[in-house]
Amino acid sequence: MAKIAFIGLGNMGGPMAANLVKSGHQVTVFDLVDAAMDAVVAQGANKAATALEALAGADTVITMLPAGKHVAGLYLGDGGLIAKASTGTLFMDCSTIDADTAKRVGEAAAAKGLQMLDAPVSGGVKAAQAGTLAFMCGGDAVAFARGKLVLEGMGKNIFHAGDHGAGQIAKICNNMLLAVHMIGTAEALQLGANNGLDPRVLSEIMLNSSGKNWSLENYNPYPDVMPTAPASNEYKPGFMVQLMLKDLGLAMENSLVTQSSVPMGSLARSLYASFSQKGNAQRDFSAILEMFQS
Ligand code: NAD
Incomplete structure (x- = not known):
């Protein structure tokens, strides 16, 4: 020991x-x-x-x-x-x-x-x-x-x-991808809902189609689709917006140093920064779905 x-x-x-x-x-x-x-x-x-x-x-x-x-x-x-x-x-x-x-x-x-x-x-x-x-x-x-x-x-x-340093690089790559598929999942579910689809039905369809991803499978951002997800519990964290923003900031800093092109990660950072500034810093990161509801 x-x-x-x-x-x-x-x-x-x-x-x-x-x-x-x-x-x-x-x-x-x-x-x-x-x-x-x-x-x-x-x-x-x-x-x-x-x-x-x-x-x-x-x-x-x-x-x-x-x-x-x-x-x-x-x-x-x-x-x-x-x-x-x-x-x-x-x-x-x-x-x-x-x-x-x-x-x-x-x-x-x-x-x-x-x-x-x-x-x-x-x-x-x-x-x-x-x-x-x-x-x-x-x-x-x-x-x-x-x-x-x-x-x-x-x-x-x-x-x-x-x-x-390789552990930290793996971490920022993973979390940048997580941000991107969470945002993508949220906007797809909201597009469906705006067309009258039941988000539970749409989630089931996408889970069995090529849109399947970790956010959809384990952390559905639409309220009341997945009872244990933060979305069904007033977006209590979970993983806070401010922590996701920190990780995306680290990914962006690294992309400057390594001259990497990261358009999706960059957009995800901007969306989370804007969402955070509107009083959402300490809510769960899946609450980003609300950006697509108006
Ligand atoms: P936290 O702010 O709750 O805890 C940090 C602790 O470090 C505090 O208790 C603080 O007093 C202490 N501390 C700071 N400087 C110190 C020093 N010089 N000597 C001794 N203690 C000191 O943060 P956390 O949520 O526990 O996160 C810690 C790290 O893990 C962060 O880098 C965060 O990004 C990462 N992380 C957090 C989560 C999460 O969900 N909270 C998930 C994955 C990774």
């Missing part, structure tokens, strides 16, 4: 750390917000007063932070995790951040002889609680083989995408 330092215990990190405790690992937690640690400590984790205190004695360090600046701030510099870690430490950053920062931090760890994976997740808070997250990892094969044993305590599908 690993001795794990888990840093960043928000909506995702809290339940992820709790699952590692349940898997039998020795877990020490730290978050800037004291209250965020309580639920995990109640389940058997140890509490540290600082990130460096959590690091001391850990063989594996997992971080789940909001954005790239938080990750760079914690890992890099003279007082950072990389500078202070002992030989043999494995770092796994599960945050969704820009691939450049993931690469920079991963290479800084490698330069000190430490193992590091960027390991962003797919699946929201429910998957974090259920231990069914998907992990997309970037780093070398040795670090991946070691990290996978720990990630299995928090998820089901664990992929090795490539070298440092």
Whole structure:
């Protein structure tokens, strides 16, 4: 069993750390917000007063932070995790951040002889609680083989995408595609409804035709087609518009760096930005269907 330092215990990190405790690992937690640690400590984790205190004695360090600046701030510099870690430490950053920062931090760890994976997740808070997250990892094969044993305590599908930063690239590609097929699904269902079709019937037809896709199958954006979907529960998240917008922003930034043509992703980002500005930032991302209702 690993001795794990888990840093960043928000909506995702809290339940992820709790699952590692349940898997039998020795877990020490730290978050800037004291209250965020309580639920995990109640389940058997140890509490540290600082990130460096959590690091001391850990063989594996997992971080789940909001954005790239938080990750760079914690890992890099003279007082950072990389500078202070002992030989043999494995770092796994599960945050969704820009691939450049993931690469920079991963290479800084490698330069000190430490193992590091960027390991962003797919699946929201429910998957974090259920231990069914998907992990997309970037780093070398040795670090991946070691990290996978720990990630299995928090998820089901664990992929090795490539070298440092590759996990983050896989994540932005996936979420850009998710945004595009969610919007496409919403506009198709609304077009049908505008013509008097029952969205339940239309959904069934498309599920058995070439329009079948993940959003239609698991996350129908039209209210009352799928009782468990956010659309049938006042679009309570789920996966918030502001998080989708963050991921689309990362995809667009990367497309500039790599001079990639991403017209569908670019339009999806604009639509989500406009929808978010109209007071929808914290609603589920499938609420974008309302943009097509007038
Ligand atoms: P969150 O804001 O709820 O949690 C982040 C936590 O990090 C907070 O508790 C904050 O206090 C802590 N933190 C920030 N800086 C810190 C530092 N220097 N030291 C210690 N703690 C620090 O965010 P979340 O919803 O848990 O998401 C975390 C990451 O996972 C994000 O990158 C997000 O994009 C990604 N993600 C979220 C979801 C989701 O559905 N919420 C799904 C997939 C991926």
